[in-house]
Amino acid sequence: MEKTSFETLLDRYNVFFLDSYGVIKNHGGLIEGMDRTIQRIIDLGKRYVVLTNDASRNQEQLAESYHKLGLYNVKPEDFVSSGMMAKNFLQAKIKQGIVTYLGTDNASLYISEAGREAVSISKLQPENYHEVSAMVFLDDEGFDWNIDINKTLNLLRFHNIPVIVANTDMIYPKSNREINMAAGSVSRLLENILGRSFIKFGKPDSQMFMYGFDIVNKYQITAKSDILMVGDTLHTDILGGNKFGLATALALTGNTSETEAAFLIRSSNIIPDYLCDSAGIG
Ligand SMILES: [Mg+2]
Incomplete structure (x- = not known):
């Protein structure tokens, strides 16, 4: 080609x-020249x-991260993120209860902006599992992979709640040589174990x-x-x-x-x- x-x-x-x-x-x-591309x-x-x-930051935080790179013209409304799609879904479909998540506190803004109470799975107690009305995979950081993924598994084993994957990416490059597993990999692991399909947002x-x-x-x-x-x-x-x-x-x-x-x-x-x-x- x-x-x-x-x-x-x-x-x-x-x-x-x-x-x-x-x-x-x-x-x-x-990436070299992208400031010139956007200006052009x-x-x-x-x-x-x-x-x-990306479901790790809201539009304002995304714009801020671009300003730090020198792209001062980029505005919050220039972004469409998979996190925004998940937020729209929560707003329309989840009317009550706690929404628990795997991800950073920044990412949980998508839940609170949808008008729901966000509680990280790492802070959720098993005796409160029955109050959870939905679960969202937001980011690959902000939790203990060993403890909190197992907690998620146990929550979903007995509670048939909507599960939303706000970033379906499997991997991302960490450096020139290394890749890391992203939230989409964790969600697929749990889908396989539980034998169910989650609701997915993103390209x-x-x-x-x-x-x-x-x-x-x-x-x-x-x-x-x-x-x-x-x-x-x-x-x-x-x-x-x-x-x-x-x-x-x-x-x-x-x-x-x-x-x-x-x-x-x-x-x-x-x-x-x-x-x-x-x-x-x-
Ligand atoms: Mg890409």
């Missing part, structure tokens, strides 16, 4: 759905929305694409053919974008390396419209 320069794509499309980790930033900070989109009078499978499912599409259409009538989805992961960003009917670009700055891209595209049959070294420009 031939590579396309991202400059060309900036001219060709009017709206850019950008994945966050692996496209805009990574473990080392800002703004200068051209075009639009971008960051579509991220490749369509909710976030729909939400982003609604945002840009509130601002200006936009056809799907005007939008480019840019991501570093075939199974989430590219598959989700393709299914939603958007053009897709795989950026080789994250989960998919240049050496394995051709093989992974062929073996998964998830085919991006474009392949770019990076979404950052010079």
